[in-house]
Amino acid sequence: MRLLGMMLVAALGLTAMPVSQAQAQSDGPLRIEITEGVIEPLPFALPIFEAETGDAGGLAAQISQVVSADLSGTGLFREIPANAFISNISSFAAPVQYADWKAINAQALITGAVAVQGGQLNVKFRLYDVFSGAEMGSGLQFTGTTDGWRRMAHKVADAVYSRITGEGGYFDSRVVYVSETGGKDARQKRLAIMDYDGANVQYLTDSSAIVLAPRFSPNGDRVLYTSYETGFPRIYVLNVGSVQRRELESQDGTMSFAPRFAPDGQNIVFSLSQGGNTDIWAMNIAGGGATRLTSTPSIETAPSFSPDGSQIVFESDRSGSQQLYIMPAGGGEAQRISFGPGRYGTPVWSPRGDLIAFTKQNSGRFHIGVMRTDGSEERLLTASFLDEGPTWAPNGRVIMFTRETQGEGGRSSLYSVDISGRNLRPISTPDGGSDPSWSPLQN
Amino acid sequence: MxxxxxxxxxxxxxxxxxxxxxxxxxxxxxxxxxxxxxxxxxxxxxxxxxxxxxxxxxxxDRVLFAVDQSNLTPEGQVVLDGQATWLLTNTDFTAIIEGHADEQGTREYNVALGARRANSVREYLVSKGVAGNRLRTVSYGKERPIEICSNEACYAKNRRAVTVLAGGLTG
Incomplete structure (x- = not known):
């Protein structure tokens, strides 16, 4: 935890430090193994964080609520309602009455305190393993501006999630997506960015031209996307902070789309259509010409790098229907990895490197699925009239995607699902939404 | 039509x-x-x-395609013969050929499929003598359906390539 604490100090004016002396981490039973079996969510109690300053009460309540929502939203945790509490936490510093929390079967107890001074916010928390009767890890505190209170709540939840599951967190992250308004034959699209849970939506472009499939850079500072603003699909890079955008160089008479960053954040892969044929190309984002990575008369598109940058997974209909292939990052011989019934598209390599998420079409239904990188252990996570375009949470445990409903009133919206197939959840956005891309965990 | x-x-x-x-x-x-x-x-x-x-x-102005296909139907060729004749007569016009797909398919694939369809039309018109520099292509994939129901009656009309006339060639 110390290490995480130090990393958190790094950016955005947030500072984190141990609340008190370091304490040996408990090896108690408080542990969720994220496996494929049915999981009984772990019950936790989270009394509203203590307000340490007079004006911190409102933020303390809001922060507590966001931490609870983050944890409950995973499907791995279940919040015990406050009216079941036997004792309350009178003060963040007071000793915990474990028996009172055991009695209501709270396996984890999360306590916290919030202080506001000027525009500065300080949030402290402790995690207790109730049945072991011990604190789990040491307390942490985060300091930042009051505007950033949601991020501090997400950081608390990430730390709790991480300590209990042993996995990296994903709550302090953002999603860039295409916001959609209007009917199916009059759809308006513009880029939007939001927190992973749908809060803090901001628009990055107007809807004067079709925009498609934004993709975050590896450190989340930029977004690649496709826009029709010249009348033809072309690739743009947009700086998230300044909202400045730049059209990447392209050859006249061609269409370019489906861009994605390499792990180095400098090179990209994308599809280029020329004379009706679509192949995969690579280029440096600074310019200087593109390199062709595939040369077949079939459609090659939707390329995605492995996290180590050595390979690219993509889709091709060279066999007669859309299937998934992996080739070396510099091009060359490709190995087909999808062999089940139906068509496979939009492959995305997991940030952990272990799985590939994809869209599958079979018998008139669409699915989001995952498979190992050799194509084995295919698992379909969803099924609907139209599910497509998976994106990975930074910890490789959750997938967000687009679901479009059927018929005249068809509408796109964002959903997330655990890679076990559990916990399918709609993500609330102000308008329709499609083509999500999940950022890395923020620093 | x-x-x-x-x-x-x-x-x-x-x-x-x-x-x-x-x-x-x-x-x-x-x-x-x-x-x-x-x-x-x-x-x-x-x-x-x-x-x-x-x-x-x-x-x-348009021809239709079978599911996931970009080859021209006999009916489509008849329409394109008419387009070619007209374009050869009315030489002031250029055209952008827009390729479209129905909603059954992933977004990127449909852009690529629309590109194939637009190119089929372009190649046919060029084979009939229309100068290639008068014909540009663009694909909208599944982004611009004209019919909005989710069954074949609508899909058939959305799987299309539309020849959109534009102003004259310069000079």
């Missing part, structure tokens, strides 16, 4: 006696037929055989 074209022809108050099926008319390459059938020709209107409106409504 056929129904729309017929309605528009009626509205234009033309003597339709000589006119049969508009698509056949296009196919026969008889581009000048209607204007000559009587009545004043309003420049730029659908009864002006040199107008974009005439091209769109009488020749037929």
């Amino acid at each position: 056929t129904t729309t074209a017929k309605i528009l022809l009626l509205v234009a108050g033309l003597a339709l006696a000589a006119c049969t099926d508009p698509s056949r008319l296009g196919g026969d390459g008889a581009g000048g037929g209607i204007g000559g059938a009587g009545g004043p020709i309003v420049p730029g209107s659908a009864n002006d055989p040199t107008s974009a409106a005439y091209f769109n409504q009488t020749i037929g």
Whole structure:
């Protein structure tokens, strides 16, 4: 935890430090193994964080609520309602009455305190393993501006999630997506960015031209996307902070789309259509010409790098229907990895490197699925009239995607699902939404 | 398209006696037929055989495709024969050929499929003598459906390539 604490100090004016002396981490039973079996969510109690300053009460309540929502939203945790509490936490510093929390079967107890001074916010928390009767890890505190209170709540939840599951967190992250308004034959699209849970939506472009499939850079500072603003699909890079955008160089008479960053954040892969044929190309984002990575008369598109940058997974209909292939990052011989019934598209390599998420079409239904990188252990996570375009949470445990409903009133919206197939959840956005891309965990 | 074209022809108050099926008319390459059938020709209107409106409504601006296919149907070739003849006569026009897909398919694949469809049309027109530098292509994938139901009746109309006329070549 110390290490995480130090990393958190790094950016955005947030500072984190141990609340008190370091304490040996408990090896108690408080542990969720994220496996494929049915999981009984772990019950936790989270009394509203203590307000340490007079004006911190409102933020303390809001922060507590966001931490609870983050944890409950995973499907791995279940919040015990406050009216079941036997004792309350009178003060963040007071000793915990474990028996009172055991009695209501709270396996984890999360306590916290919030202080506001000027525009500065300080949030402290402790995690207790109730049945072991011990604190789990040491307390942490985060300091930042009051505007950033949601991020501090997400950081608390990430730390709790991480300590209990042993996995990296994903709550302090953002999603860039295409916001959609209007009917199916009059759809308006513009880029939007939001927190992973749908809060803090901001628009990055107007809807004067079709925009498609934004993709975050590896450190989340930029977004690649496709826009029709010249009348033809072309690739743009947009700086998230300044909202400045730049059209990447392209050859006249061609269409370019489906861009994605390499792990180095400098090179990209994308599809280029020329004379009706679509192949995969690579280029440096600074310019200087593109390199062709595939040369077949079939459609090659939707390329995605492995996290180590050595390979690219993509889709091709060279066999007669859309299937998934992996080739070396510099091009060359490709190995087909999808062999089940139906068509496979939009492959995305997991940030952990272990799985590939994809869209599958079979018998008139669409699915989001995952498979190992050799194509084995295919698992379909969803099924609907139209599910497509998976994106990975930074910890490789959750997938967000687009679901479009059927018929005249068809509408796109964002959903997330655990890679076990559990916990399918709609993500609330102000308008329709499609083509999500999940950022890395923020620093 | 056929129904729309017929309605528009009626509205234009033309003597339709000589006119049969508009698509056949296009196919026969008889581009000048209607204007000559009587009545004043309003420049730029659908009864002006040199107008974009005439091209769109009488020749037929679009061809349809089978599911996941980009090869031209015999009906499509008839329409394109009419387009080629018209373009060879009306040399001031350029065109952008828009390829489209129905909603059954992933976004990127449908952009690529629309590119194939637009290119099929372009190649056919070029094979009939239309200069390649007058014809550009673009694909909208599944982004611009004209019909919005989720069944084959609508999908069939959305799987299309539309020849959109634009202003003249410079010079």
